[in-house]
Amino acid sequence: MTTIIEGKKIQEKILAELMGNVVKLKNEKGVTPGLALIMINGEDPLAKVNYRLHTSLAEALHFNVFESILPAGSSEEEVVSVINQYNEDDQVHGILVLLPLPENISIQNLINAIHPDKELEGFHPENASRLFPTSNQSIKYPMCVPTAVHKVLDSLEEQYKQANYVVAIDKELEETNVIANMVARIGTVTMAPKEAKSIKIINMEAEDIIVHCKEADVLVISTQKPQIVTKEWVKPGACVIDFNPIPAGFKPHPSIEGQFIPILKGGVNVESVQETAKYIAPVPGGVGPVMLGVLMNNVYLAALKALSSKQLVQS
Numbered sequence: 001m002t003t004i005i006e007g008k009k010i011q012e013k014i015l016a017e018l019m020g021n022v023v024k025l026k027n028e029k030g031v032t033p034g035l036a037l038i039m040i041n042g043e044d045p046l047a048k049v050n051y052r053l054h055t056s057l058a059e060a061l062h063f064n065v066f067e068s069i070l071p072a073g074s075s076e077e078e079v080v081s082v083i084n085q086y087n088e089d090d091q092v093h094g095i096l097v098l099l100p101l102p103e104n105i106s107i108q109n110l111i112n113a114i115h116p117d118k119e120l121e122g123f124h125p126e127n128a129s130r131l132f133p134t135s136n137q138s139i140k141y142p143m144c145v146p147t148a149v150h151k152v153l154d155s156l157e158e159q160y161k162q163a164n165y166v167v168a169i170d171k172e173l174e175e176t177n178v179i180a181n182m183v184a185r186i187g188t189v190t191m192a193p194k195e196a197k198s199i200k201i202i203n204m205e206a207e208d209i210i211v212h213c214k215e216a217d218v219l220v221i222s223t224q225k226p227q228i229v230t231k232e233w234v235k236p237g238a239c240v241i242d243f244n245p246i247p248a249g250f251k252p253h254p255s256i257e258g259q260f261i262p263i264l265k266g267g268v269n270v271e272s273v274q275e276t277a278k279y280i281a282p283v284p285g286g287v288g289p290v291m292l293g294v295l296m297n298n299v300y301l302a303a304l305k306a307l308s309s310k311q312l313v314q315s
Contacts, residue, residue, distance in 0.1 A: 002274040005281040007289035010151050014293035015061065021300055022061055025307075033303040034064040035296075036086040036118075038079065039098045040105070042072045045262045046247055050098050053292060061296060066092055076105045080113045087115045093302040094120040096295070099179075108178055116140070117305060120298040123182060131186055140305065141298040145183045146191035148290040149220070149241060152281055153193065160239050160279075161193040163217030164200075170223045171203040173244075180222060191220070204228075223267035230272040239279040241287055242266035 116126040122143030253259040266283025
């Protein structure tokens with residue numbers, strides 16, 4: 001029988017511990033974690049959903065939330081100016097720019113503009129380089145994607161640690177999306193446990209893609225093609241982790257009359273894959289909530305780091 005992995009339950013465990021740490025930090029040190037969220041107000045409905053998810057969760061954790069919603073047509077220089085303001089604000093411990101961005105704005109330039117101590121996802125070059133085996137510096141904050149996968153795998157049996165890992169990613173996604181490329185090339189290595197037998201990255205357009213995917217004990221899918229992965233791709237007893245939410249229309253909002261929310265699908269056809277996989281982390285509801293929980297914990301870690309740096313300067 002297939003188990004659908006509920007990311008919300010894993011997130012709840014992360015947040016329960018985090019809430020206790022946040023309360024302790026505020027009561028003992030007088031510090032409240034501060035998160036700055038920046039969004040370009042375009043037409044993408046998924047961006048608006050992500051924005052609400054981030055703000056509501058940060059507020060539920062009693063963070064200080066700083067919101068900057070910039071108008072469509074904003075220039076890169078205007079976004080960088082907002083980032084610089086937050087870089088200088090001691091109440092802001094973490095800065096997050098929500099995707100997607102307009103074509104005239106480079107995500108590389110924005111990531112580099114964020115102070116490394118306030119970049120939460122592990123993408124700033126100074127932070128990412130700490131993952132290299134040759135680095136003699138400790139990691140500031142866990143990279144969100146591989147850490148979320150770790151959290152998912154920690155909830156499963158030991159057999160999925162000593163396993164063969166296959167990450168299948170769209171070639172176009174890897175070539176055009178620098179974050180997807182970084183996660184695939186750097187994050188994947190840290191995604192699998194040290195006990196893993198093998199780690200393979202394969203592009204979804206490969207002729208023998210199904211053969212490679214069927215070798216996986218843990219199969220990670222990152223694609224913009226809805227429900228392309230069926231039971232024929234999956235080894236019996238495997239764990240399948242789906243990543244990318246793909247908008248597939250709209251449905252009425254369950255509680256707000258007259259409003260609509262996007263219907264999201266993943267690259268995995270859950271109904272089909274249930275016939276072979278033992279575990280499925282679907283889209284939506286699988287690894288996404290876990291990544292959000294890890295991100296919020298990184299805001300807390302950034303607040304701790306800022307406090308430690310301040311005490312060091314004062315001593």
